Amino acid sequence: MSAPIDSDSPAPSPPNRRGNLATGVEVIRGHLKTLPGTPGVYRMLNTEGEALYVGKAKSLRKRVVAYTHPERLPIRLQRMIAETRTMEFMTTNSEVEALLLEANLIKRLKPRYNVLLRDDKSFAHIMITGDHAFPRLVKHRGAREKGADMFGPFASAGAVNRTITALLRAFLLRNCSDSMFASRTRPCLQYQIKRCTAPCVGRISVEDYAQQVAAARAFLSGKGPSVQADFTQRMIAASESLDYETAARWRDRVRSLTAIQAHQDINLAGIDDADVIAAWQEEGHTCIQVFFFRNGSNYGNRAYFPSHDRQIETAEVLGSFLVQFYDNKPPPPLILLSHEVPEHELIAEALSLSAGRAVEVATPKRGDKRRPVEHALQNAREALARRRAESSTQARLLVGVAAAFDLEQPPQRIEVYDNSHIQGAHAVGAMIVAGPDGLIKNAYRKFNIRNTAVAGDDFGMMREVLSRRFARLGPAETTSPAETASDKSQAVEAGDDDETAAVTRPDLLLIDGGQGQLTAALDMLAEHGIDDIAVVGIAKGPDRDAGKERFFIAGREPFSLPAGDPVLYYLQRLRDEAHRFAIGAHRAKRAKAISSTGLDEVPGIGPTRRKALMLYFGSARAVAAAALSDLEAVPGISKAIAMKIHNHFQG
Numbered sequence: 001m002s003a004p005i006d007s008d009s010p011a012p013s014p015p016n017r018r019g020n021l022a023t024g025v026e027v028i029r030g031h032l033k034t035l036p037g038t039p040g041v042y043r044m045l046n047t048e049g050e051a052l053y054v055g056k057a058k059s060l061r062k063r064v065v066a067y068t069h070p071e072r073l074p075i076r077l078q079r080m081i082a083e084t085r086t087m088e089f090m091t092t093n094s095e096v097e098a099l100l101l102e103a104n105l106i107k108r109l110k111p112r113y114n115v116l117l118r119d120d121k122s123f124a125h126i127m128i129t130g131d132h133a134f135p136r137l138v139k140h141r142g143a144r145e146k147g148a149d150m151f152g153p154f155a156s157a158g159a160v161n162r163t164i165t166a167l168l169r170a171f172l173l174r175n176c177s178d179s180m181f182a183s184r185t186r187p188c189l190q191y192q193i194k195r196c197t198a199p200c201v202g203r204i205s206v207e208d209y210a211q212q213v214a215a216a217r218a219f220l221s222g223k224g225p226s227v228q229a230d231f232t233q234r235m236i237a238a239s240e241s242l243d244y245e246t247a248a249r250w251r252d253r254v255r256s257l258t259a260i261q262a263h264q265d266i267n268l269a270g271i272d273d274a275d276v277i278a279a280w281q282e283e284g285h286t287c288i289q290v291f292f293f294r295n296g297s298n299y300g301n302r303a304y305f306p307s308h309d310r311q312i313e314t315a316e317v318l319g320s321f322l323v324q325f326y327d328n329k330p331p332p333p334l335i336l337l338s339h340e341v342p343e344h345e346l347i348a349e350a351l352s353l354s355a356g357r358a359v360e361v362a363t364p365k366r367g368d369k370r371r372p373v374e375h376a377l378q379n380a381r382e383a384l385a386r387r388r389a390e391s392s393t394q395a396r397l398l399v400g401v402a403a404a405f406d407l408e409q410p411p412q413r414i415e416v417y418d419n420s421h422i423q424g425a426h427a428v429g430a431m432i433v434a435g436p437d438g439l440i441k442n443a444y445r446k447f448n449i450r451n452t453a454v455a456g457d458d459f460g461m462m463r464e465v466l467s468r469r470f471a472r473l474g475p476a477e478t479t480s481p482a483e484t485a486s487d488k489s490q491a492v493e494a495g496d497d498d499e500t501a502a503v504t505r506p507d508l509l510l511i512d513g514g515q516g517q518l519t520a521a522l523d524m525l526a527e528h529g530i531d532d533i534a535v536v537g538i539a540k541g542p543d544r545d546a547g548k549e550r551f552f553i554a555g556r557e558p559f560s561l562p563a564g565d566p567v568l569y570y571l572q573r574l575r576d577e578a579h580r581f582a583i584g585a586h587r588a589k590r591a592k593a594i595s596s597t598g599l600d601e602v603p604g605i606g607p608t609r610r611k612a613l614m615l616y617f618g619s620a621r622a623v624a625a626a627a628l629s630d631l632e633a634v635p636g637i638s639k640a641i642a643m644k645i646h647n648h649f650q651g
Helices: 021-034 060-068 075-083 095-109 157-171 178-183 206-220 224-240 244-262 314-328 344-355 370-404 458-470 481-494 515-527 566-595 607-617 620-625 628-632 639-650
Strands: 040-045 051-057 086-091 124-128 137-140 149-154 274-282 285-294 297-304 334-337 360-362 414-422 425-435 445-448 508-512 534-539 550-552
Touching (some): 021 060, 021 075, 021 086, 040 095, 051 060, 051 075, 051 095, 060 086, 095 314, 124 157, 124 206, 149 297, 157 244, 178 607, 206 224, 224 244, 274 314, 285 314, 297 370, 314 334, 314 344, 334 370, 344 360, 425 458, 445 458, 445 566, 508 515, 508 566, 515 534, 607 620, 620 639, 628 639
Parallel strands (some): 274 334, 334 360, 508 534
Antiparallel strands (some): 040 051, 124 137, 124 149, 274 285, 285 297, 414 425, 425 445
């Protein structure tokens, strides 16, 4: 695998942000003495220890030596060299391993001079579980579950939900949780509306249910026409035998299958599984469209707008995007591209290695395979035009925000805070983030209120949220480079929802509330020595009417913006988005508390044992009332664990 290279780093130069090109060259030259000619990954770091660039090389020494001749390099790389104050290296067994490691590090470190894939959410799949006698059909994100069948990916979660609804009508499979299945004593609403055959109460045998599951698997595997033909024959047979009620049920199921296939948009003739990826670039901005085709059907598309230097060519952006995009998702057997990317054979080998099977990366020039690429290119061109129009509008709004709040320049990062609770219960604070490109949803954070004494106290909750958000930041003038780098690594490693806001410094804080919330926010920032961030309170006006909001800024009288002002509408949208996110986090926390069983509090009871107990007894209440001998009879529950459970509930 990989191994780090120890190297005597040259002494860092004085902390000059832009640096000096000659100094950067000397730093890089100092590392050449110990570099091997083997494959690996290198990182260029600035004074603060931030990664400026991550690159891979077939020969580390030959690749890095090129940076000692900046006159042969483009301006952007000369700027990068000027900022470089040290380098780090990692050797690998092959160039393919180096390429995969490079993509992983770029996504984790987000170096400024690399092409960055900013939106990298997982895609929704349709899953048929495999760990139960009566499998369920559900939407699923994340890693594949053991024994489950996964179908997708789908670009739109809404499309998955609509498809699942139609599939339930067509194949009558359950979508309830295993614990709900085990506790049922009579059919639920899904049975009443003809979306399930109620296996939970024995209305269907294991064998007949298995036939329904097999038909669903076949349909999702691309055998839709044969499944639909079979259903149609059953409908005709029931009709000919004068069993019109049964015939009507088969008719409804055929209609559901037709509805699913009618929403497939364009399809690829002669191609089962493929991704079509096209890039369109204008004036240094790039849009990349990804279309997903599975089993010959179109599963939707998604647009990406990677961050990169304006001088980088389209093909290079597309190549960098490709490896990062498939870093956390399996590639299909065929990937069709709009441009010939650098090192496409190496990329194909790397994707094949990560997928465990052959992956072809092709750039068709004509014929049937070129047509979907042209379609994707058209979508990319149109999406980029819309994006640039929206960015222009967004830029004007941020200029208006700066004018309204007397800021020196338009804010590049706005953080909006809100709290949600019901009489202090399940209290949650929320932070949303907006910038020149709109809402930055991967920077949203929720804060579970830890201090129960302040739950229900809006001022106290705001103080706790801001204290935890800004404890790592510290004053701009006194934060040392070493402390900043340390804080960043701690923030990345913490992994908690409310701790990874990291040390990014906002330009403007919007606090949902009036003078009280503003004072609480300013006091908390002052405690952390922060006085260079603008803070504004936004409160609804008389009768809580939208459009009559009052704004509170330290040193100014409360004021309102003119009705119909686009800046007012923009600030309202930010406030409403923070409120929506806070309410959603609160409801999720409340639902988790409601659905939680007392078993969660028993030491030694994890998901497997909890599932065994629920399947055996049917409910958490029955587990709590069970005798010790009954607990010992549950498969997977030892006498010691049974004693713990018994003592927890009855001791």
